[in-house]
Amino acid sequence: MPRLEALSEAQRNMMLNWPCPDNDDTPWTTMGRPLSASKVAMVTTSGIHLRKDAPFRSLKGGDTSYRIIPRDSDPANIIQSHTSIGFDRTTSYRDINITFPVDRLEELVQSGYIGELSDNYYSYMGAINDVTGLIEDSGPEVATKLLAEDVDVVLLVPT
Amino acid sequence: MxxxxxxxxxxxxxxxxxxxxxxxxxxxxxxxxxxxxxxxxxxxxxxxxxxxxxxxxxxxxxxxFSSNIAPELFSQGSGVPRQRSAVVTDPGQELGLRRPFYERWVQQNGGRTAVGLSTISQTDFKLVIKFLEDFIEDEEFDTPIRPNQFSVAHFIRYCVDDLKAYYFESKMSEDAEMSIAQLHEWLWAETALGSLIMRLAERMRSDDNNEVKAVAFGIAR
Incomplete structure (x- = not known):
């Protein structure tokens, strides 16, 4: 984490009081095959999407919709409409892999560390106050799409 | 499974x-x-x-994960004192001065740019600046350049995101060694755009429309 003591007092308090769910237990799925034989997908909460897609919006509680990013998308065709100004974006201007490691995943396939990659990746907004829409609608929707694509492993990357 | x-x-x-x-x-x-x-x-x-x-x-x-990399913090606009000796005070003029650096950034990065949310071409950003200035002064509340799919509030936000990206990318092209903190400080302390965005956010926070108020938080604080 960005050490909480390194953040401004306002940012630290906001993070400590963030209304994320307090779960009692953890859903658990064991690996069915080695990573080197698995299909891997990526889900990011960096609020990126294709230029042709509708940007994420500033909504009360947060925008819980998602965007599909085909794996073969040209990085020049990907932009970010995350609503928060609490994080720096200039690093991702320099290197998209800093929050969306598309090139790194391709390299891991080439080296045999990962079996294969899904055709599609998925992007959500971060900084969501009310996750009801994620839990009831957009989360299950994306999970269904991932299963339909025979994905084994999902890599979750925040921003 | x-x-x-x-x-x-x-x-x-x-x-x-x-x-x-x-x-x-x-x-x-x-x-x-x-x-x-x-x-x-x-x-x-x-x-x-x-x-x-x-x-x-x-x-x-x-x-x-252990690492010695220290998280680099940066200031929001309100945390950076304005420099009184800004070289250019007109954001429209400043925009033109930044263009060669921005275009070099795009060329150096294989066409990749973070600019584009508003759908307005960077060559038309002067029109955006004019609208934002008029909005601050309560002289205009909408603009014909706004695409129908965006509300006024969201159009303003996407324009500001585009302008910030245009400035940051132009500055990184001009000086590749600038740190995150230095980039943010430069925007807020030294540019006419930084000043304009701060005034815009203040104007939006005082608006009667709740959407405009909410969007202000994603522009500057």
Whole structure:
């Protein structure tokens, strides 16, 4: 984490009081095959999407919709409409892999560390106050799409 | 078979509450999840450590990634004193002066740019600046250049995002060594655009329309 003591007092308090769910237990799925034989997908909460897609919006509680990013998308065709100004974006201007490691995943396939990659990746907004829409609608929707694509492993990357 | 997940988390306290199956806590700041840009070796180390968690047989697993990289903090607009000796005070004129640097950035980066949310071409940004200035002065509340799919409030936000990206990319092209903190300080302290955005956010916060007020928070504070 960005050490909480390194953040401004306002940012630290906001993070400590963030209304994320307090779960009692953890859903658990064991690996069915080695990573080197698995299909891997990526889900990011960096609020990126294709230029042709509708940007994420500033909504009360947060925008819980998602965007599909085909794996073969040209990085020049990907932009970010995350609503928060609490994080720096200039690093991702320099290197998209800093929050969306598309090139790194391709390299891991080439080296045999990962079996294969899904055709599609998925992007959500971060900084969501009310996750009801994620839990009831957009989360299950994306999970269904991932299963339909025979994905084994999902890599979750925040921003 | 279900889906097996593993991932990175920036706020460890949140992972302790949500209890996802496997998480690697990284000590970097927001927006810098894989630690260092253009450092494939280091990014691979982080990813492989994240994937290593897949071998665990019970969870939740929450481990920490150690690194000596200090999270680089940056200031918001209100935390940066304006320099009174700004070279250019007209944002429209300033925009033109930044263009060669911006265009060089795009060329150097294979056409990749963060500009584009508003759908307005960067060559027409002068029209955007004029609208934002008129909006601040309560002389205009809408503009014919706004695409129908965006409300006025969201159009303003996307325009501001585009202008910030245009400025940051132009500055990184001009001086590739500038740190994150220096880039943000430059925008807010030294540019006419920084001043305009601060005035715009103040104007939006005082608007009667709740959407305009809400969007102001995503522009500057």
């Amino acid at each position: 279900g889906l097996v997940t593993t991932g990175l988390v920036l706020i460890e306290e949140h992972a302790k509450r949500v209890k996802p199956p496997r998480m690697l806590s990284v000590p970097f700041n927001f927006g810098n999840t894989l630690g260092r840009p253009n450092d494939p070796e280091f990014q691979h180390e982080i990813l492989k450590t994240t994937f290593d968690l897949l071998d665990r047989h019970e969870g939740p697993v929450l481990e920490s």
